[in-house]
Amino acid sequence: MRIRALVRRIVLQLVRDKRTLALLFIAPLLILTLMHFLFTSNGVPSKIGIEGLSSEMVERLEKLEIDVVSFQETSDIEDTIIDNELDGYLVSEGETLSLTVENTDPSRSNLLQAKIQQAISSGPSELVESGFKTNYIYGSEHTSFFDVLSPILVGFFVFFFVFLISGIGLLRERMTGTLERLLSTPIRRWEIVVGYLIGYGLFAIIQTIIVVVYAVNVLDMVLVGSIWHVLVTNVLIALVALSLGILLSSFAASEFQMIQFIPLVIVPQVFFTGIIPIAGMPEWLQIFSKVMPISYGANALKSIMYKGTGLSEVLTDLLVLIGFATVFIALNIVALKKYREI
Amino acid sequence: MSVLHVNNVSKSYGKHQILCNVQFSAQQGQIVGLIGPSGSGKTTIIKIVMGMDHPSAGNVEVLQKQVPDLRLLKQIGYMAQSDALYQDLTGYENLTFFASMFLMSKKEQQERISYVVNLVQLESAIKKRVATYSGGMKRRLSLAVALIQNPPLLILDEPTVGIDPELRKSIWQELTRLKNEEQKTIIVTTHVMDEAEKCDDLVMIREGRVITTGSPQKLKDDYQVTTLEEVFLKAGGEAHAHQSIS
Ligand SMILES: Nc1ncnc2c1ncn2[C@@H]1O[C@H](COP(=O)(O)OP(=O)(O)OP(=O)(O)O)[C@@H](O)[C@H]1O
Ligand SMILES: [Mg+2]
Numbered sequence: 001m002r003i004r005a006l007v008r009r010i011v012l013q014l015v016r017d018k019r020t021l022a023l024l025f026i027a028p029l030l031i032l033t034l035m036h037f038l039f040t041s042n043g044v045p046s047k048i049g050i051e052g053l054s055s056e057m058v059e060r061l062e063k064l065e066i067d068v069v070s071f072q073e074t075s076d077i078e079d080t081i082i083d084n085e086l087d088g089y090l091v092s093e094g095e096t097l098s099l100t101v102e103n104t105d106p107s108r109s110n111l112l113q114a115k116i117q118q119a120i121s122s123g124p125s126e127l128v129e130s131g132f133k134t135n136y137i138y139g140s141e142h143t144s145f146f147d148v149l150s151p152i153l154v155g156f157f158v159f160f161f162v163f164l165i166s167g168i169g170l171l172r173e174r175m176t177g178t179l180e181r182l183l184s185t186p187i188r189r190w191e192i193v194v195g196y197l198i199g200y201g202l203f204a205i206i207q208t209i210i211v212v213v214y215a216v217n218v219l220d221m222v223l224v225g226s227i228w229h230v231l232v233t234n235v236l237i238a239l240v241a242l243s244l245g246i247l248l249s250s251f252a253a254s255e256f257q258m259i260q261f262i263p264l265v266i267v268p269q270v271f272f273t274g275i276i277p278i279a280g281m282p283e284w285l286q287i288f289s290k291v292m293p294i295s296y297g298a299n300a301l302k303s304i305m306y307k308g309t310g311l312s313e314v315l316t317d318l319l320v321l322i323g324f325a326t327v328f329i330a331l332n333i334v335a336l337k338k339y340r341e342i
Numbered sequence: 343m344s345v346l347h348v349n350n351v352s353k354s355y356g357k358h359q360i361l362c363n364v365q366f367s368a369q370q371g372q373i374v375g376l377i378g379p380s381g382s383g384k385t386t387i388i389k390i391v392m393g394m395d396h397p398s399a400g401n402v403e404v405l406q407k408q409v410p411d412l413r414l415l416k417q418i419g420y421m422a423q424s425d426a427l428y429q430d431l432t433g434y435e436n437l438t439f440f441a442s443m444f445l446m447s448k449k450e451q452q453e454r455i456s457y458v459v460n461l462v463q464l465e466s467a468i469k470k471r472v473a474t475y476s477g478g479m480k481r482r483l484s485l486a487v488a489l490i491q492n493p494p495l496l497i498l499d500e501p502t503v504g505i506d507p508e509l510r511k512s513i514w515q516e517l518t519r520l521k522n523e524e525q526k527t528i529i530v531t532t533h534v535m536d537e538a539e540k541c542d543d544l545v546m547i548r549e550g551r552v553i554t555t556g557s558p559q560k561l562k563d564d565y566q567v568t569t570l571e572e573v574f575l576k577a578g579g580e581a582h583a584h585q586s587i588s
Binding site: 001002004005006008009012013016017176177178180181182183184185186187188339340341342 | 392396410422427428435487
């Protein structure tokens with residue numbers, strides 16, 4: 001009952017705050033769109049050579065806007081790719097498919113791989129199981145910088161905006177004295193925390209849905225896995241952001257100080273999302289990545305969106321996120337003791 | 343019946359001693375005024391009584407319960423010195439929100455809201471956002487919030503600051519009525535001496551110490567003066583002298 005009143009109030013306040021709503025719902029879309037144009041190769045469909053593929057497979061590839069050029073047996077795949085300015089060359093060797101990519105533009109190679117993965121996924125199941133292997137003319141799979149960018153971006157924006165808005169929400173309540181006033185009523189500390197989680201959680205869920213649907217449908221972000229799994233993961237990311245945001249707001253005395261947490265809390269997380277390969281970092285830094293909530297969320301999103309895994313494969317990541325949220329929520333309830341001991 | 347007992351309360355922030363052995367009590371059906379200059383520690387006392395601040399020494403008992411106690415919070419109507427209202431909600435929504443915190447039924451909420459709104463004369467503005475209110479209107483809404491759950495004890499920190507004389511008079515009339523007819527106990531802090539005159543009991547505070555207590559008349563008689571201002575100056579001076587000797 002008290003929680004319901006609290007949730008109602010938070011919703012009412014946010015709905016009336018049009019600017020914050022815009023920040024929550026529109027800003028991520030704008031930035032995602034910008035990133036999309038910055039990092040996806042200029043719209044030219046991938047062009048690949050194929051050898052010995054079934055006509056259904058060719059059809060599926062063409063549906064995904066891949067230009068397909070058929071070749072008879074080639075002696076040198078590399079030369080064929082370079083001479084014909086292809087992005088890749090796909091050969092059927094009995095059961096398995098083998099892809100050779102040119103790979104001067106890793107993001108393009110990755111897009112191509114993801115599309116082929118998608119084409120395979122929609123085909124007969126024995127193909128799905130055997131998958132395909134990739135050879136690189138230039139570099140290797142590790143050269144890519146932005147290969148995993150898009151799923152990470154989705155998770156990151158959800159985290160960032162929810163963190164900021166929930167943090168400032170509770171902060172404003174502290175600064176105007178209404179939190180203290182609220183704690184002079186018989187409401188329990190956990191009821192306040194739960195009310196906040198639900199109130200802002202509702203907006204976080206709406207935001208997540210908007211961002212994911214937009215990214216997948218409008219920006220054509222590669223999504224091999226299920227959109228529901230993406231949503232579940234993002235909701236967990238939002239929950240961590242929410243509980244961390246309201247927790248850190250108790251260490252800020254003003255909105256400005258809340259903003260100061262961004263370089264401290266948010267920026268380091270970006271480095272550990274997997275944009276920079278974590279495996280290549282010094283060991284002590286790798287340990288650091290273990291305490292970054294976003295690294296787990298990004299990892300789960302990468303698996304789901306790129307590799308098409310289900311929730312069970314990313315269960316550990318999800319459980320860690322739940323763990324983070326639980327700890328932050330408990331700390332929040334304790335932190336409110338500052339205003340009232342009981 | 344004693345409703346409030348402040349026992350030897352001291353409070354320090356770091357090395358700063360803000361309160362020193364503060365002791366007073368309030369009986370049911372009494373208006374007790376805490377008066378003292380700015381920075382003397384009135385708000386600190388009130389926060390300790392509310393359980394929002396922890397005394398460094400001593401203890402507080404309210405309605406036979408030791409502070410802090412969650413059950414007490416329903417019994418105390420609190421009005422903070424600075425208005426703590428949700429600016430982007432209307433006055434009515436503020437009142438409904440706080441009423442919900444006391445788990446009132448819908449019907450009870452409606453009755454109490456119309457009573458308190460009428461009391462502070464905010465009928466015409468109650469559906470407007472608090473952000474559009476004047477200072478005095480916010481003060482009145484804060485008072486309405488403090489009264490919403492019909493508590494037996496009211497703790498009001500400078501309730502009439504920024505309120506015009508006419509409304510101030512009617513608020514004091516209502517406080518007196520609440521005291522007389524409903525046997526409510528009211529603790530107020532104030533700077534204004536003519537408000538102090540209306541209290542049954544005064545606790546004069548200076549630099550965190552209680553310099554004297556008693557009814558306005560008794561204090562004036564004791565110090566052989568005609569106004570409370572003089573009492574305050576005289577008592578304060580003595581306390582100072584006493585302090586410098588000891
Ligand atoms: N959180 C705090 N930390 C340090 N000092 C504090 C704190 N809160 C109050 N004080 C100090 O305690 C003293 C008493 O403050 P308090 O607010 O109780 O005064 P007051 O009597 O209510 O004054 P006013 O009439 O201006 O409201 C002041 O000197 C103030 O600086
Ligand atoms: Mg004060």
